[in-house]
Amino acid sequence: MGVVLPFEEKSSDPEASLNDLVALVETGMERVNAMILSRTGSDVAMIPEVANHLIASGGKRLRPILTLATAQLCGYRSAEGGRDGDVKLAASVEFMHTATLLHDDVVDESDMRRGRVAARIKWGNQASVLVGDFLLGQAFKMMVEVGSLRALDILSSAAAVIAEGEVMQLGAAKNTETTEDEYLAVIRAKTAELFAAACEVGPVLAERPKSEAAACRSYGMNLGIAFQLVDDALDYGGTSAALGKNVGDDFREGKITLPIVLSFRRGNAEERAFWRRTLEQGEIDESRDLDTAIGIMRRHRALEDTIERARHYGAIARDALALFPDAPMKRALLQAVDFCISRAR
Amino acid sequence: MGVVLPFEEKSSDPEASLNDLVALVETGMERVNAMILSRTGSDVAMIPEVANHLIASGGKRLRPILTLATAQLCGYRSAEGGRDGDVKLAASVEFMHTATLLHDDVVDESDMRRGRVAARIKWGNQASVLVGDFLLGQAFKMMVEVGSLRALDILSSAAAVIAEGEVMQLGAAKNTETTEDEYLAVIRAKTAELFAAACEVGPVLAERPKSEAAACRSYGMNLGIAFQLVDDALDYGGTSAALGKNVGDDFREGKITLPIVLSFRRGNAEERAFWRRTLEQGEIDESRDLDTAIGIMRRHRALEDTIERARHYGAIARDALALFPDAPMKRALLQAVDFCISRAR
Known part of the structure; x- marks a missing residue:
């Protein structure tokens, strides 16, 4: 324990991918997917329809993968003697995430989600x-079946914190004067907390000491922050010149994210007036304002620095795992940090 | 056990009130109220504001009262050795109920709740x-603190069933051909399940045998059904001629309740066309249609028979408690059944 291996010294790898991590949890994820399918079942036909519209639309399922991975890292033997605590907790985490997305769409009045029409548009x-x-109810039922009061405590606390973070964000909505600290408090609660909880329940299931649970929690928390910051930068096309097709969603919804926080603070009076008009008053000229916004961000290196901040949290996530001995799973989790950050290039 | 006392043979008491029950749980409810207040606290100011808008607006707090009462009936000694499992579970039940009301208002697009402007109008x-x-997250946290996996199982299952019932109701919305059985399935899930769970966790906390848990669950389930049916009748003024001021809300929202189900089935072609126009197509003439609706209900004795059905479930609730020996708490719980039904006169 505590041995720092050369691998950990490496900075982010341009070839980083999730492949190793995905391969290591493959059989577990098949069982998670089967569990998800069976627990969205209901005699009320609308329930599997709506749930599967979103769940089947993919996403990387990073959160349940992290639960399986940290359980495995800490030596939890799934499927041994019929134990499937990791599978049930992983499915619970994905359900909590899906519930949040469904409620977020209502809160944000979004029309699209994961490249498909949002459930609220299709079913109301x-x-x-x-x-x-x-x-959410099904998630708690599965957790109760696992029977670990510590895991229940972690995930139920996360549920309250996530909702608190969302309300916090609602309060800060359209406020261009939001500070970086305030913004960080929001994403810690609304995004990173679930990553942290997903990672913390792994060692808890494996009945490992508190230090390992704290290490995994810290890994998840900082990975979650990095993940969200990179997402924020990607929404403005990242640092590359080529813009993807989903660029500008946050801008059009008036969401205050770190690139905005940095640009507003670093900007001049004219630029601040631009942010106030577009984000606070919501007067957006679709044809011109997004280009202007990205131009201002480039001028102030707001996207580069958002990713720089992400790299900082990524480094903390990597160090959090230092107390675990070298192992394929540890290497895969470190690679996942690099992957999350390298998405932005 | 199993002794049937004369008191239980009595039919509903016109003087029935909740006073005895309220008095027996008074000190516990003071602690529940303090718990509710402390657990709605948050640094995010909007949370206590919104939560307390609804919680402070009253309501009889029947559900948490039932948790305290059934725990006491089964010999759970609260506050002994610092135990306050009943208080925490009672507060959890009230939080679950409040969360449901907040979400219901969004679902029903209601403007009013408990005689006050709905939270969604005031805060969105x-x-x-x-x-x-x-x-909901805070409710689960409190349950986890109590540490009873059986109580957690009961309440988390209830959360899933309630949501399922609400979706079922959404699917049946505005369908005048809903059968009585279909309607009962909806109210069992969306209303009675929480009453049942609130009552079942009492004996579970007191570690009483399954038969007592089942008895209390049955009491709560049937009381809940009776409660909802009486509410349905009251929304059309009950069987009395004098109409209160909140009469007609269900009608204006196009809600299908038992008085409608009975009236539609018993009605002629012209009456059915009226229900289809007003409830399915939502074409309501505020000045005349409510009177017409009540007139049709009176003609078919739909309100009397809705209350007659409630009386049937009330009788089952009373019999469910028969295995408990006579005691002030048992008498108070039986009286509560009578109270729920006598509200309608």
């Missing part, structure tokens, strides 16, 4: 709220 | 969804 706000509630 | 749909989620 009502169905999104209620199916979210159903998934 | 977003805040209602998110504060509901926060309260």
Whole structure:
């Protein structure tokens, strides 16, 4: 323990990918996917329809992967003697995430989610709220089946913190004067907390000492922050010149993210007036304002520095795992940090 | 056990009130109220504001009262050796109920709740969804603190069933051909399940045998059904001629309740066309249609028979408690059944 291996000294790898991590949890994830499918079942037909619209649309399932991975890292033997605590907790984590997305769409009045029309557009706000509630209930049922009060404590606390973070964000919405610290408090709660909880329940299931649970929690928390910051930068096309097709969603929704926080603070009076008009008053000229916004961000290196901040949290995440001995799973988790950050290039 | 006392043979008491029950749980409810207040606290100011808008607006707090009462009935000694499992579970039950109300208002697009402007009107749909989620998270945290996996199982299952019931209702919305059985399945899930769970966790906390848990669950389930049916009748003024001021809300929202189900089935072609126009197509003439609706209900004795059905479930609730020996708490719980039904006169 505590041995720092050369691998950990390496900075982010341009070839970084999630492949190793995904391969290491492959059989577990098959069982998670089967569990997810069976627990969205209901005689009420609308429930599997709405739930699967979102769940089947993919996403990387990073959160449940992290639960399986940290459990495995800490020596939890799944499927041994019929134990599938990691699979059930991983499925719970994905349900909590899906419930949050369903409720977020209602809160943000979003039309799209993961490249598909949002559930609330197809089935209405009502169905999104209620199916979210159903998934949350099912998530807790699965956790209770696992029977670990510590895991229950971690995940139920996360549920309250996430909702608190979302309300915090609502309060800060459209406020261009949001500070970097305030913004960090929001993403810690609304995004990183679930990553942290997903990683913390692994060692808890394996009944490992507190130091390992704290290490995995710290890994998840900082990975989650880095993940969200990179997402924020990607929404403005990252640092590359080529813009993907989903660029500008945050801008059009008036979301205050770190690139905005940095640009606003570093900007001149004219630029601040631009941010106030577009984000606070919501007066956006679709044809010109996004280009202007990205131009201002480039001038102030706001996207580069957002990714620089992400790299900082990524480094903390990597160091958090230092107390674990070298192993394929540890290497795969370190690589996942590099992957999350290298997405932005 | 199993002794049937004369008191239980009595039919509903016109003087029935909740006073005895309220008096027996008074000190416990003071602690529940303090717990509720402390657990809605948050640095995010909007959370206590929204939560307390609804919680402070009253309501009888029947559900947490039932948790305290059944725990006491089964000999759970609260506050002994610092135990306050009943207080925490009672507060959890109230939080679950409050979260449901907040989400319901969004789903029903209601403007009013408990005689006050609905939270969603004052703070927006977003805040209602998110504060509901926060309260649900806090409810689970409190349950986890109590540490009873059986109680956790009961309440988390209830959360999933309630949401399922709400989605079921959404699917049946505005369908005048809903059968009585279909309607009962909805109210069992969306209303009675929480009453059942609130009552079942009492004996579970007191570590009483399964038969007592089942008895209390049955009492709560049937009381909950009776409670909802009486509410349905009251929304059309009950069987009395004098109409209160909140009469007609269900009608204006196009809600299908038992008085409608009975009236539609018993009605002629012209009456059915009326229900289809007003409830399915939502074409309601505020000045005349409510009177017409009540007139049709009176003609078919739909309100009397809705209350007759409630009386049936009330009788089952009373019989469910028969295995408990006579005691002030048992008498108070039986009286509560009578109270729920006598509200309708």
